[in-house]
Amino acid sequence: MVDADAAEAERLRRMLCDSETLFFTVHRAGGLAEALSLLEARRFDAILADVGERGDAETANLSKLLAQAGETPVILTTNVYEKARALEAVRAGAQDYVQKSQLNTNAIERILLYAIERHRARTRAEVQYAVSQVLTESETVPQARVRILQLLCEFLECSVGQIWDSDGLSGNLTRAEWWHVPSRDYSHLLSVSQGMCLKKGTDLPGLALSNGEPAWLSDLAPYSNLPHVAAALQEGLRSALAFPITLGTEIFGVMEFFSAERRGPDEELLKVFTNIGNQVGQFMAREMAEREKERLTKEHLLILDSTSEGIYGVDLQGSITFINRAAAEALGCTRTAVLGQNSHSSFHHTHPDGSAYEAQGCPLVRVLTTGQGCRVDDEYFWKADGTGFPVEYSAFPIVKDQRITGAVVCFTDIRERKQLEVELRVAQKLDAVGRLAAGIAHEINTPIQFVGDNAHFLQDAFRDAMKLQGKYAQLCQESEHGPVSERTRAEVKAVIEQIDWAYLQSEVPRAVAQVLDGVDRVATIVRAMKEFSHVDQSADKAAADLNKALESTLVVARSELKYVADVETDFGPLPPVVCHLGDLNQVFLNLLINAAHAIGNVVEETGSKGQIRIRTRQDGDWVEVDIQDTGTGIPEEIRDRIFDPFFTTKRVGEGTGQGLALARAVVVEKHGGTLTFDTVMGKGTTFHVRLPASGEPAARGAAAS
Numbered sequence: 001m002v003d004a005d006a007a008e009a010e011r012l013r014r015m016l017c018d019s020e021t022l023f024f025t026v027h028r029a030g031g032l033a034e035a036l037s038l039l040e041a042r043r044f045d046a047i048l049a050d051v052g053e054r055g056d057a058e059t060a061n062l063s064k065l066l067a068q069a070g071e072t073p074v075i076l077t078t079n080v081y082e083k084a085r086a087l088e089a090v091r092a093g094a095q096d097y098v099q100k101s102q103l104n105t106n107a108i109e110r111i112l113l114y115a116i117e118r119h120r121a122r123t124r125a126e127v128q129y130a131v132s133q134v135l136t137e138s139e140t141v142p143q144a145r146v147r148i149l150q151l152l153c154e155f156l157e158c159s160v161g162q163i164w165d166s167d168g169l170s171g172n173l174t175r176a177e178w179w180h181v182p183s184r185d186y187s188h189l190l191s192v193s194q195g196m197c198l199k200k201g202t203d204l205p206g207l208a209l210s211n212g213e214p215a216w217l218s219d220l221a222p223y224s225n226l227p228h229v230a231a232a233l234q235e236g237l238r239s240a241l242a243f244p245i246t247l248g249t250e251i252f253g254v255m256e257f258f259s260a261e262r263r264g265p266d267e268e269l270l271k272v273f274t275n276i277g278n279q280v281g282q283f284m285a286r287e288m289a290e291r292e293k294e295r296l297t298k299e300h301l302l303i304l305d306s307t308s309e310g311i312y313g314v315d316l317q318g319s320i321t322f323i324n325r326a327a328a329e330a331l332g333c334t335r336t337a338v339l340g341q342n343s344h345s346s347f348h349h350t351h352p353d354g355s356a357y358e359a360q361g362c363p364l365v366r367v368l369t370t371g372q373g374c375r376v377d378d379e380y381f382w383k384a385d386g387t388g389f390p391v392e393y394s395a396f397p398i399v400k401d402q403r404i405t406g407a408v409v410c411f412t413d414i415r416e417r418k419q420l421e422v423e424l425r426v427a428q429k430l431d432a433v434g435r436l437a438a439g440i441a442h443e444i445n446t447p448i449q450f451v452g453d454n455a456h457f458l459q460d461a462f463r464d465a466m467k468l469q470g471k472y473a474q475l476c477q478e479s480e481h482g483p484v485s486e487r488t489r490a491e492v493k494a495v496i497e498q499i500d501w502a503y504l505q506s507e508v509p510r511a512v513a514q515v516l517d518g519v520d521r522v523a524t525i526v527r528a529m530k531e532f533s534h535v536d537q538s539a540d541k542a543a544a545d546l547n548k549a550l551e552s553t554l555v556v557a558r559s560e561l562k563y564v565a566d567v568e569t570d571f572g573p574l575p576p577v578v579c580h581l582g583d584l585n586q587v588f589l590n591l592l593i594n595a596a597h598a599i600g601n602v603v604e605e606t607g608s609k610g611q612i613r614i615r616t617r618q619d620g621d622w623v624e625v626d627i628q629d630t631g632t633g634i635p636e637e638i639r640d641r642i643f644d645p646f647f648t649t650k651r652v653g654e655g656t657g658q659g660l661a662l663a664r665a666v667v668v669e670k671h672g673g674t675l676t677f678d679t680v681m682g683k684g685t686t687f688h689v690r691l692p693a694s695g696e697p698a699a700r701g702a703a704a705s
């Protein structure tokens with residue numbers, strides 16, 4: 001209370017003391033100077049001031065007082081009430097302007113109470129706003145928390161603030177951040193707190209933690225048995241307040257403040273603290289989620305980098321958003337160089353034959369537009385240095401909130417696998433030739449044997465003919481010197497009879513024909529073997545006659561087939577097919593041997609021979625080869641597995657399960673064709689091979705599915 005009139009001041013003080021609902025502590029200053037120094041020394045809830053009579057002095061005094069009072073509400077009291085003055089004073093910053101003679105206990109109590117409450121409400125809103133601002137501006141949790149401690153210490157006029165973090169598992173509290181007014185260092189309290197581990201329910205922070213709501217000690221003295229309170233008392237601190245940092249039902253920690261004054265609980269303030277505790281809790285939860293996300297991102301990158309598959313991601317425009325180590329190595333680039341670049345124009349711009357690969361045809365574009373994943377078996381990726389390599393890749397969309405935001409591509413360099421496939425095909429072919437060798441030897445042996453027999457016969461016949469020729473020479477000589485003797489004539493006749501010349505005359509041409517036929521048959525087999533074992537050296541396909549190829553394959557396989565089946569061919573006219581002939585021969589052989597085995601199983605039971613029918617036809621741009629058998633048929637339950645590598649139903653040594661897997665790789669992947677089958681149990685199976693005569697499937701990439 002500022003009033004030069006002591007009697008008047010005393011009257012007002014009594015009025016205040018008469019209040020039954022509120023308790024006032026009044027400090028009086030006799031003049032402005034005294035008031036200013038009082039304000040400097042301590043804080044007041046409100047100021048009742050009579051700053052003199054109307055005039056410049058009053059205005060000047062008022063502004064000095066308001067400046068010193070800061071946020072504290074100032075109510076001007078006067079002996080003479082004037083409307084204009086009142087308005088002027090309120091405009092200058094006073095809360096109210098009242099005529100002293102009109103005041104009574106009720107009125108002054110109400111005026112003060114309202115002013116104080118208005119002021120408190122405003123500062124509470126301000127502090128809450130300031131806390132929100134600190135939280136949005138801070139980058140880290142510790143930084144935010146220290147700034148909030150400072151803010152709240154200043155708002156509460158507290159000297160020290162500390163934050164205690166709760167260990168989620170045990171619920172124990174340990175001190176994390178602290179702040180104190182710069183005028184003192186409070187090192188004793190801070191170092192005692194530093195080493196403490198407070199259990200739930202113990203000490204002031206432990207209490208706030210266990211109750212989940214603010215706790216207030218308006219006088220620390222009775223709690224001096226608590227080491228941390230004892231340290232605060234030693235530092236001259238008198239009261240303390242603690243409130244939990246919460247998110248829903250979870251409590252992350254506790255904020256604690258010490259004041260040098262004894263102060264009782266303020267219900268409204270406690271509500272503010274509950275709110276602030278919540279705000280800080282939300283911030284911490286958000287930060288924790290961010291950190292977790294960061295950790296997961298790092299972990300994902302580590303996982304991505306540990307795989308040998310190349311993996312990269314693209315956004316909707318096809319620009320690279322991430323790339324793993326294996327991909328960067330395989331593509332001969334650095335991560336920083338390709339991030340943000342278009343993946344198609346970086347790695348996928350050209351077909352293996354050197355023609356441009358239009359982006360519209362890229363399977364990845366389809367994935368990004370349709371949202372359907374794809375797997376591509378045989379395409380080329382290009383390195384930064386201009387060299388390419390064959391890849392197998394899959395691309396799948398990244399979908400967020402039901403919208404496609406990009407795609408992930410996983411690829412494998414299949415150079416080595418391709419090489420192995422070639423080696424495997426050669427090995428399988430050699431294996432087949434080896435397995436067929438005994439049969440082929442037998443096939444060659446028969447004609448060779450009768451070539452031999454006939455040659456021996458011709459040798460004998462020639463010797464006999466030479467004998468006859470000798471006699472004829474004698475006869476000719478004799479005739480030159482006169483008539484031929486009867487004896488010589490008889491001798492010639494005897495030789496003709498002895499060597500059975502008539503027989504030789506008819507048999508020698510037949511023997512020669514048989515020799516030629518035998519030689520021809522051997523030559524056919526040898527040629528067929530040579531054609532069959534043709535290994536495609538070049539990477540390029542070449543035009544070939546598939547009917548001829550089937551014929552040679554049949555010759556090679558004859559010994560495997562002829563005991564179980566009669567083979568019937570129905571070859572239609574075919575255009576030349578651009579292909580890797582050696583590989584297709586192997587496919588036909590595999591299908592024929594499978595047919596023979598399937599029929600063999602039937603023959604074992606029935607004893608009667610089966611039939612293999614080979615039919616070729618042209619169908620527009622395509623060529624069809626059907627290989628039909630009267631074997632067992634393929635049981636329903638294995639139909640979708642027969643093309644799997646190493647799937648076999650045969651005994652060890654009879655089959656390895658690679659025949660059809662290889663056939664499909666050759667027909668579908670290498671030639672863009674199809675390999676399908678129809679089968680009826682007990683009747684037999686037909687495999688259909690369809691190949692594009694051009695050697696290229698109609699639409700590029702159609703094999704990708």
Ligand SMILES: Nc1ncnc2c1ncn2[C@@H]1O[C@H](COP(=O)(O)OP(=O)(O)OP(=O)(O)O)[C@@H](O)[C@H]1O
Pocket residue numbers: 590594595598629631632633634642643647648649650654655656657658659660661685
């Ligand atoms: N024409 C067919 N009739 C009945 N079953 C067949 C026929 N062709 C293939 N199969 C079945 O499919 C399986 C797989 O055939 P595939 O040619 O891949 O391997 P395999 O013949 O068992 O061994 P490999 O060909 O490597 O010597 C065979 O084991 C057989 O059960």
Ligand SMILES: [Mg+2]
Pocket residue numbers: 590593594655658659660
């Ligand atoms: Mg087979």
